[in-house]
Amino acid sequence: MSEEAAKETEKTAKKKKKEKGVFSLYKIEGDKILRLRPTCERCGTGYFMADHGDRYTCGHCGFTRYKPSGK
Numbered sequence: 001m002s003e004e005a006a007k008e009t010e011k012t013a014k015k016k017k018k019e020k021g022v023f024s025l026y027k028i029e030g031d032k033i034l035r036l037r038p039t040c041e042r043c044g045t046g047y048f049m050a051d052h053g054d055r056y057t058c059g060h061c062g063f064t065r066y067k068p069s070g071k
């Protein structure tokens with residue numbers, strides 16, 4: 001019984017380690033911090049928008065912003 005409980009605890013610990021790092025959303029260049037994703041203009045800074053190819057979508061409010069075409 002106690003062995004099973006230990007296994008369960010191990011599983012939970014492993015799952016917790018697999019969290020997405022928010023650091024991947026930022027890039028530090030010199031003394032500047034660049035945001036690699038746009039933030040939602042409705043929700044404010046801190047709410048990053050998901051990259052969907054030709055557009056960005058906010059998972060919080062559902063706001064969609066199309067990327068400027070051409071480059």
Ligand SMILES: [Zn+2]
Pocket residue numbers: 040041042043044047058059060061062063
């Ligand atoms: Zn939003």
